[in-house]
Amino acid sequence: xxxxxxxxxxxxxxxxxxxxxxxxxxxxxxxxxxxxxxxxxxxxxxxxxxxxxxxxxxxxxxxxxxxxxxxxxxxxxxxxxxxxxxxxxxxxxxxxxxxxxxxxxxxxxxxxxxxxxxxxxxxxxxxxxxxxxxxxxxxxxxxxxxxxxxxxxxxxxxxxxxxxxxxxxxxxxxxxxxxxxxxxxxxxxxxxxxxxxxxxxxxxxxxxxxxxxxxxxxxxxxxxxxxxxxxxxxxxxxxxxxxxxxxxxxxxxxxxxxxxxxxxxxxxxxxxxxxxxxxxxxxxxxxxxxxxxxxxxxxxxxxxxxxxxxxxxxxxxxxxxxxxxxxxxxxxxxxxxxxxxxxxxxxxxxxxxxxxxxxxxxxxxxxxxxxxxxxxxxxxxxxxxxxxxxxxxxxxxxxxxxxxx
Numbered sequence: 511x512x513x514x515x516x517x518x519x520x521x522x523x524x525x526x527x528x529x530x531x532x533x534x535x536x537x538x539x540x541x542x543x544x545x546x547x548x549x550x551x552x553x554x555x556x557x558x559x560x561x562x563x564x565x566x567x568x569x570x571x572x573x574x575x576x577x578x579x580x581x582x583x584x585x586x587x588x589x590x591x592x593x594x595x596x597x598x599x600x601x602x603x604x605x606x607x608x609x610x611x612x613x614x615x616x617x618x619x620x621x622x623x624x625x626x627x628x629x630x631x632x633x634x635x636x637x638x639x640x641x642x643x644x645x646x647x648x649x650x651x652x653x654x655x656x657x658x659x660x661x662x663x664x665x666x667x668x669x670x671x672x673x674x675x676x677x678x679x680x681x682x683x684x685x686x687x688x689x690x691x692x693x694x695x696x697x698x699x700x701x702x703x704x705x706x707x708x709x710x711x712x713x714x715x716x717x718x719x720x721x722x723x724x725x726x727x728x729x730x731x732x733x734x735x736x737x738x739x740x741x742x743x744x745x746x747x748x749x750x751x752x753x754x755x756x757x758x759x760x761x762x763x764x765x766x767x768x769x770x771x772x773x774x775x776x777x778x779x780x781x782x783x784x785x786x787x788x789x790x791x792x793x794x795x796x797x798x799x800x801x802x803x804x805x806x807x808x809x810x811x812x813x814x815x816x817x818x819x820x821x822x823x824x825x826x827x828x829x830x831x832x833x834x835x836x837x838x839x840x841x842x843x844x845x846x847x848x849x850x851x852x853x854x855x856x857x858x859x860x861x862x863x864x865x866x867x868x869x870x871x872x873x874x875x876x877x878x879x880x881x882x883x884x885x886x887x888x889x890x891x892x893x894x895x896x897x898x899x900x901x902x903x904x905x906x907x908x909x910x911x912x913x914x915x
Contacts, residue, residue: 513810515863515890522892523629525575526900530555530582538588540612543665546593548609552617553577554586560623560915561586563613563670566632567606567682567833568598575893576627576676576904583908588617599779599824602832603638603841604651604660610639611667618668623915625672627907630864630891633678633873634841636670641846643667655831655838656752672914673854673879674907677891679865680843680872683836686822689805691784691815692736697747700783700816707736709787710812719810720803722794730789730796738836744782745835748827751778780830782822786815790866797866806864806891847876854879855910857903859889883910 516522529535538550551572552561562585564574571589580587590613594601618624628636642650642662650662679685693707710716715725725733758773790796791805792812805811807819814820822834831838840846854877858870874884885906889899 514808524573542608542612544608550590558586561617561621562625563588564627565590579904601829604654614668624670626670627674628678629676633675634681637843637846638841641849643669656828673852675856682833683839687836689788691787692740723792748830751827784815785820786811797868800861801863844876851878853881856884858886860886862891864891
């Protein structure tokens with residue numbers, strides 16, 4: 511039985527047609543101000559005055575599907591990968607801003623206009639970056655949610671000229687707050703379950719797939735409250751582990767100790783079971799759209815929820831607080847959008863299983879821009895089918911870039 515959504519999920523974000531004739535690809539290596547390395551690929555045919563930047567906190571965007579059409583339309587495209595490409599176990603969003611800054615710094619002198627295109631998690635990442643880049647230096651962040659030093663006041667953070675949201679979500683924390691399974695009783699047991707909160711139990715309203723489930727309003731209210739409570743409990747576990755580390759570091763200042771030296775650097779990873787349990791994925795009456803049954807990962811979230819695939823499964827306490835906790839992550843557009851004043855275009859896919867109309871509306875009303883255009887096209891999260899999703903969406907993007915250039 512196949513439960514996944516795509517023939518090859520590793521190719522979902524890659525381009526579906528060849529590069530235009532004459533396209534060059536310039537590999538770039540960005541050394542960040544905090545001594546990390548980020549890699550980029552600059553696609554162009556020569557003579558472009560606008561570069562469109564694409565980046566995600568952890569996904570491989572080196573061959574993003576937007577590249578061929580945008581290059582063909584006369585725009586250069588920078589595809590950038592973060593230092594944590596393919597692995598979010600240690601992903602600190604504040605640190606990824608150093609990667610973004612390095613990439614923009616490299617292309618800013620080469621082009622008259624720099625436009626950021628935030629696709630999926632790239633939307634919240636770039637908005638977080640702009641909220642800092644457009645702020646006075648003295649008001650920028652100096653630490654991470656875990657309390658580790660991360661001084662952005664001394665970082666060169668060139669701004670962009672415009673922003674595009676392409677099937678962007680409001681933030682990893684926002685996404686997980688809707689998808690985490692609150693029925694987990696024991697965080698050390700992947701199948702522990704409180705029957706009263708089991709999303710995938712018939713007595714709570716679950717129907718045999720692919721029939722749409724129907725959940726009562728009182729169940730959904732209890733379910734959402736329990737999701738927030740579980741996330742808060744994981745927050746507390748993360749803080750406890752960070753506190754043990756910090757205590758060992760403080761003791762080391764008073765004298766060398768092999769035990770404290772080990773405890774000061776050891777990372778006690780969090781295991782977060784069951785993160786594919788958003789009621790909207792199986793009850794299509796909730797936040798209605800053109801989407802089909804199932805989640806981003808597949809057509810049987812009731813099974814996928816118990817498997818190895820999913821977000822935030824294994825994560826450091828620091829990364830949990832910075833990236834995945836809706837209570838502590840600073841990369842939520844609901845907050846950072848208040849400082850995003852650039853002209854922007856928001857493109858959504860009407861059959862998206864990951865970003866729903868309510869999420870799109872949240873982004874739109876959170877932005878402080880005085881110039882926002884919105885468009886929607888018939889496709890899933892990755893713009894499939896390309897004829898009705900990707901192609902017209904990218905054509906609209908190119909048209910907007912020409913209109914606003």
